[in-house]
Amino acid sequence: MLGPPRHPPFDPSWLRRTADLRREGTEPSRGGWRQVRVGVWLPTDTDATLSVVDRHAALVHATALSHSSGDRLEFARESAAAVWGMPRITPWPRIVRHLVTRRGVSGSSVLRPYLGGEAECSVVHGLRVTSPARTVVDLARTGTLEDGVAAADHCLRHRLCTAEQLSAELALVAPRAPGRTRARAVLELADGLSMSPGESLSRVQMFRLRIPRPRLQVGVFDTAGHIGDVDFWWEGVVGEFDGHTKYRLPPGVSHEEAGRVLWSEKKREDRLRRQVEVARWVWADLVRPQRLLTILGEKGIRPERRSTWIDRAHRSGSV
Template sequence: MLGPPRHPCFDPSGLSRTADLRRVGIEPSRGGWRQVRTGVWLPEESAAALTPVDLHAALVHATMRTHRAGESVTFAAESAAAVLGIPRIRAWPGTVRHLVTRRGVSGSSVLRPLLGAETGAIRVHGLLVTPPARTVVDLARYGALEDAVTAADYCLRHAMCTRDDLAAELALVPRRARGRASAATAVAIADGSSMSPGESFSRVLMFRLLIPRPRLQVSFTDADGLIGDVDFWWEGAVGEFDGRTKYRIPPGASHEEAGRVLWAEKKREDRLRRQTQVARWVWANLLSPNQLLAILADKGVRPERRSTWLDRDDQSGVA
């Protein structure tokens, strides 16, 4: 088994069981604690600071704390992703999935079985989870393409797996198995140059809308030197997803500091506009794909008659 990933993921050390808290004179239901699931709590201050991925990871860890002692469990799909710190687009579920290799295994109101082939699990903070490449393929087979591509991009970017790992995991899925086509598509369009879930989601929508496949993180320069890397590039236009971290405003920054950052971004865009068209969009535009379509069309980026995202090998894999 491999060690834990080398990037931040939820630390379960703050979780406490009801019985343990009461043993030291703490009644968590009276305040100051948040119940993660029945019988397992986090300090309210800690829970309030958690991201959505960490909240689901906390649920996974809490589920294991209440599971039958001595029984081996390998968490899978979105539950493995959360423990590994991998983000997603859709809301995190209120259930936990674990891998089973035979039919007839019953679940519970929280713990749900996912039928699949055996895999070499890795251990993260004491939990066994499917490795990143397998997790990506399972997400694609049983979930939404945007979540799978977001996961694949993240894993590639953080060197949690390679493209060869993804291809090898895909090759283990029988040709006519459920979700194989979706998994093949996710693997084909995954790109570790994508820098955020918003950029990953944008690309999935571009794929669905038949927008030509862009190049990512292309560098622009002018007479004054480096302008910077753009999120998306087509001949004659660039695209920028404006996420919350786009402007790199430090937490707690003053109005003056934030203003300097925004002014620098405006000057950067002015330099870009002297060379090419610049399309910008925000998260709300992604929730209404026709808005993204209109924003890109306004800058000359329009749908193709047929998708050119997948080469022939990719297309044979999704048939």
């Protein structure tokens, strides 16, 4: 299952330099433009449509434009993730990371070196960035478990890389290198059937709470046929993330069409509840994991005495 279409990477053609705009008779500081970095601007109407990942990607591209050797920089970690369009759970940083393989490389208030091993880079919209697999492993080693899993899920779902490529990148990391244990955990938890960052965070919190590992995107049927694929499945219980958006309406629909969509969704929900117990939660329940624990406990899904999510041979240290 491929899941929803992948959001295309940020298009840097929207960015303009101050000098170029002024040559055309436009003074960006007078309105209609947002300064992404000193000397690089973005139209405000375009800026208003950007996602949070696009905003960081814009900063990365603007940094390359304003740097004397921007075409030779190799962007890594969060910066590479944004250029690839990978999601993130925690806030995006206000700095840009580029890969260096030796110590002593200075940085600036925005552009910071990341010391790491040599990487085979890809070119995305003119920028040199670490490969998706290398980016995921770097994120997993240096960041949070939830950010690593969200990025890994996204890459597997959209076939930016394979599980084998992720494992091969991890194998290049020295056994006692900082963050290797967390990176191993990310690879163990990653699943290309996860359809959104919210589902990724749900699984991370289930792992931390020692909730039994669910199956993902399981089809539920009744005598009338296929009801739908559910986010999480335990025997006799399904879990659905983001209950407050279960009645999704396409933009611009008429009142009549909206009514038909809502009625169809209600009938689906009724059919589902006649077959299984249904647990629903929203983002606020995930950032307060005890809420998720309560929601699942009310449906009979309770913590295991010992987590079975990760092979014990790989368990060492905190993740």
